Amino acid sequence: MEPAGIYLHLPFCASRCSYCAFTTFPDHEGTRDKYVESLAEEIRRVARHGRSMGGVTLPAQHGRRISTVYLGGGTPSLLTHAQMEHVLEAIHDHFILEEGVEVTLEANPETVTRQAASGWRTLGVNRVSLGAQSFRDSVLRALGRRHDGQRIGAALKEVRQAGIRQVSLDIIAGVQGDWLLDDLRQATGLEPDHLSMYLLELDEDEVGGVTSLARHVQLGRAHAPDEDWFAAVYPRAVEWLARAGLARYEISNFARPGCQSRHNLRYWRCQDVLGFGVAAHSLVAGERHGVTRDLSAYLAAARRGEEPPLERDLSGLEERTAEAWILGLRLDTGVSVDEVARRTGNRRALPPMNRLARVISAGLLVRQGDRLRLTSRGILLSNEVFQAFLP
Numbered sequence: 413m414e415p416a417g418i419y420l421h422l423p424f425c426a427s428r429c430s431y432c433a434f435t436t437f438p439d440h441e442g443t444r445d446k447y448v449e450s451l452a453e454e455i456r457r458v459a460r461h462g463r464s465m466g467g468v469t470l471p472a473q474h475g476r477r478i479s480t481v482y483l484g485g486g487t488p489s490l491l492t493h494a495q496m497e498h499v500l501e502a503i504h505d506h507f508i509l510e511e512g513v514e515v516t517l518e519a520n521p522e523t524v525t526r527q528a529a530s531g532w533r534t535l536g537v538n539r540v541s542l543g544a545q546s547f548r549d550s551v552l553r554a555l556g557r558r559h560d561g562q563r564i565g566a567a568l569k570e571v572r573q574a575g576i577r578q579v580s581l582d583i584i585a586g587v588q589g590d591w592l593l594d595d596l597r598q599a600t601g602l603e604p605d606h607l608s609m610y611l612l613e614l615d616e617d618e619v620g621g622v623t624s625l626a627r628h629v630q631l632g633r634a635h636a637p638d639e640d641w642f643a644a645v646y647p648r649a650v651e652w653l654a655r656a657g658l659a660r661y662e663i664s665n666f667a668r669p670g671c672q673s674r675h676n677l678r679y680w681r682c683q684d685v686l687g688f689g690v691a692a693h694s695l696v697a698g699e700r701h702g703v704t705r706d707l708s709a710y711l712a713a714a715r716r717g718e719e720p721p722l723e724r725d726l727s728g729l730e731e732r733t734a735e736a737w738i739l740g741l742r743l744d745t746g747v748s749v750d751e752v753a754r755r756t757g758n759r760r761a762l763p764p765m766n767r768l769a770r771v772i773s774a775g776l777l778v779r780q781g782d783r784l785r786l787t788s789r790g791i792l793l794s795n796e797v798f799q800a801f802l803p
Contacts, residue, residue: 415479415510416696417678418503420451421689422488423707430556430625431584431612435691435705436486447707448495450714451689452502454703457719458686459506463701465722470696473686478507480514480675483537489519493531500535509536514674516541521559524567529574539578539673540571541606547598551587555625561598568602578671580606585645586637587612592645593652600656605671609649610664612637643792663742663791680739681747682755690720698732698757700725730803733758737784737801741794746778746785767800 424439424447425432437443463470481503483496491499503509516539517532524542532540546552547561559567564581571579581604585592592609599607614629614636629636650660658666662680665673678685687694690710693702704710704721713720727735733756740747753761762768768784771777776790776797790797 415477416684416686417480417675418478419685419687420483421692423486423690424490425487431623433623437707439490448498450711452499453714454688455502466724474506476507477510479510482516482675484518487520488517489523521563521567524570526570529571533575540576541580544581545584547595548591565602578605582608585611596652606667607658608665611642661744680743682736729758732756733761734801738798741786746783749782763801771797771800
């Protein structure tokens, strides 16, 4: 088998941000201790015995080579050194981490200290993704963030002084007006190795509710992000980042040479990822499944020595093929028919030619041999292009 990635979901946060749509829970050290033990046991169980769900069996993964590990959340940087070590030891005990494995930790700036960052490095973390979001304090308050703009630079410095090689910054656009270019100016001044830039989204959360910021927009207390404004400013942002040495490699992601997020590339290329923890999702040998979002059910299953409740993705071949195209086309290099066919098992992976001809003639998509990629204009109208690939 080819190497896989591992995703660990650490769902605890000191407070919930107004825009957050992820599965998170208030941080409590006692609950966190129980969760960490349950997470380590889930890793051991899947490695030794695999998983069984809906008549489909995922074979044991013990000894599988791992090229990326990603600790996401939530706020993984809230874990104590001992808690993080316990989880990572379970991975080391049952998997083979390749030489040069990428180990990423998501961290909020206010949780970063020199001591904590040094501890992360000793545990093998070599990439930290800082949730900066903005350098403007009024924007950070509107988002419900717990840090101020100055704390971002201090956190980045502490991570680097601890010896962690790569640092990424997340920036959210579309909050309280046109501050994006100013945020990017301050971000690039810190010389990050990677930057992710997203337009604020007001989607439903993972359990079908709405975020507090979305409610405020519905009630007229806040403004919805302006997609037309973002489409207009996006090319200028891309140009600014390129001048700063951060080249775009995916619609929302920019990196210095050799500093692309190898773990996230796995998702865009539909490569295997083993997900562990509440609400974590996996893709293994073409089968997708997710762990329950119910924290109580997750912990109860662990107490009984059982695997957590699982949700199998029942999407058909056409839906999986469309997803592979849409994810692959987000990359600047695009995706080939052969790649999609190989990942999905669909020998007829290419959509109808009349649909392709429409978006190609509109200057939104380019075909080079069996590889398709978005044009600069196609990136701005990507949702229109993606419609051509839907079943």
